[in-house]
Amino acid sequence: MSLFNVSLPPFTLTGLPGLETYQHWMFLLLGTLYLVSIVGNALILFIIKEEQSLHQPMYYFLSLLSTNDLGVSFSTLPTVLPTFCFHLREISFNSCMAQMFFIHFFSFMESGILLVMSFDRYVAICNPLHYASVLTDGRVVRMGISVIIRSFCMVFPLPFLLKRLPFCKANVLSHAYCLHPDLIHLPCEDTTINNMYGLFTVISSFGLDSALILLSYVLILHAVLAIASREERLKTLNTCVSHICAVLVFYVPMVSVSMTARYGRHAPRYVHTLMSLVYLFVPPMLNPVIYSIKTKEIRRRLCKILLKTKF
Numbered sequence: 389m390s391l392f393n394v395s396l397p398p399f400t401l402t403g404l405p406g407l408e409t410y411q412h413w414m415f416l417l418l419g420t421l422y423l424v425s426i427v428g429n430a431l432i433l434f435i436i437k438e439e440q441s442l443h444q445p446m447y448y449f450l451s452l453l454s455t456n457d458l459g460v461s462f463s464t465l466p467t468v469l470p471t472f473c474f475h476l477r478e479i480s481f482n483s484c485m486a487q488m489f490f491i492h493f494f495s496f497m498e499s500g501i502l503l504v505m506s507f508d509r510y511v512a513i514c515n516p517l518h519y520a521s522v523l524t525d526g527r528v529v530r531m532g533i534s535v536i537i538r539s540f541c542m543v544f545p546l547p548f549l550l551k552r553l554p555f556c557k558a559n560v561l562s563h564a565y566c567l568h569p570d571l572i573h574l575p576c577e578d579t580t581i582n583n584m585y586g587l588f589t590v591i592s593s594f595g596l597d598s599a600l601i602l603l604s605y606v607l608i609l610h611a612v613l614a615i616a617s618r619e620e621r622l623k624t625l626n627t628c629v630s631h632i633c634a635v636l637v638f639y640v641p642m643v644s645v646s647m648t649a650r651y652g653r654h655a656p657r658y659v660h661t662l663m664s665l666v667y668l669f670v671p672p673m674l675n676p677v678i679y680s681i682k683t684k685e686i687r688r689r690l691c692k693i694l695l696k697t698k699f
Contacts, residue, residue: 396481396551400560401471404658415472421669422469425461428676429454435689442685445523446512449505450679452532453634456497457672463490464565464668471564481555484566485547491668492568493543496593498671500535502635503597506604507531509628514611542589549582550575562657563664594642601635630682637674641667 404414432454436442467487470476479487511522546568553575562570572582608628615621645663648655680686 397555397559398478398480399484399566400558401467401477401479401564402560402562402661403471403475403477403564404661412473415469418468418472418665418669421673422461422465425457425669425672425676428680429457429461429672431690431693432676432679432686435686435693439685439689445528446505446508448525448528448532449501449508452535453498453501453505453675456494456501457675459490459494460498460668460672463487463494467566468564479566484561484571485550488566488568488571489543489547491565492546493539496539496542496589497535498638499594499597500538502631502638503600504531504535505631506601506635509631510604510608512627513608513624538593542593545585546582549585553577553579553582563661565668567664594639598639605632630679633678633682634671634675637678638671641670 433451436447436451464487467479508523511519515522550568550571554577555574556576559574561567568582568586572579572586605628612621612624615624641663645660645667648660648663680690
C-alpha cells in the first residue's frame, strides 16, 4: 500500500436529507446567520481597534475570538451556500481535506481562546492588584500564539492520516462541509489509528480546556463569596457573564452533537445535520451579540456607529 492515494476521489456533500423542499428556506436562514456573524465580528474588531479604552488584555482576547469566529464562517461558507442554493454538491479530495483542516483548526482554537479568557477573568477577580503585571502585552501575545500553535499541531496530522487510506465506498458525506468524524467512516481499511488520534485530540483539547475553565470559575466563585457586600458580589460576577455565555454557546452545542451521534442513531438524518449546523453556526453569530449587549464600551461605540450611519 502506498503512503498516499494515487487517485483522489471527490466527495458528495449532503444538504438536509428528507427535507429537500425546505432547502431554499435553509439557504435564507444560513445566509442571514453568515451575514450576522461576519458583520458582527468585523464590527467587534473595528470597535476594539478604534476605542483606546478597550486596549487591554480582556479585549485583546475578544479580538482573537472574533477573528477565530470569522475563520469558522469563512471555512464553511464556500460549500454550505452552494449546496443549499445551487445544488453544487461535489468537492474535490484536496479541497475537502483543506476545509476539514480549517474547520477543526478554528474549533480547537476557540476552545483555547475561551480558556485564556477564563484565566483573564480569574486574575482580574482573584488577584486584581497584580493584573497589569501578570497579563502584560507580551504575555498576552505569547498566550495567543500558544493557542494557535497548539491548534495547528493538533489538526495538522489529520489530512495525512486520511490521505494514506483507500476510499472505495460511495463517498457521500453527511453534511454540506467536511468533518473528520464523517470522513473516517468512508475508507475501506482499518481506521483505528484515525479514531484513536481523533479521541486523543478531543480529550487533550476540549476535555482539558473545559476542565480548566470549570476550575477557574470554582476559584472565582470562592473569591466572590468572600466579598462582604452583596452589590459588590453581583458587580464582580457581572464581569464574567459575557464569557460564561460564550462558553455555554460553544460547549453546549458540542456536547449535544456528541450525545446525538452516540445515543440518537435512530433519529432522522436531518436531526444530526441540524445539530451540527447549530454547533458551527450559532457561536460565531451569538458571540458578537453577547459582547455587544454586555460590554458598555462596545455598546456605546456601536450606537455611535449606527446613529452616524442612520443620519
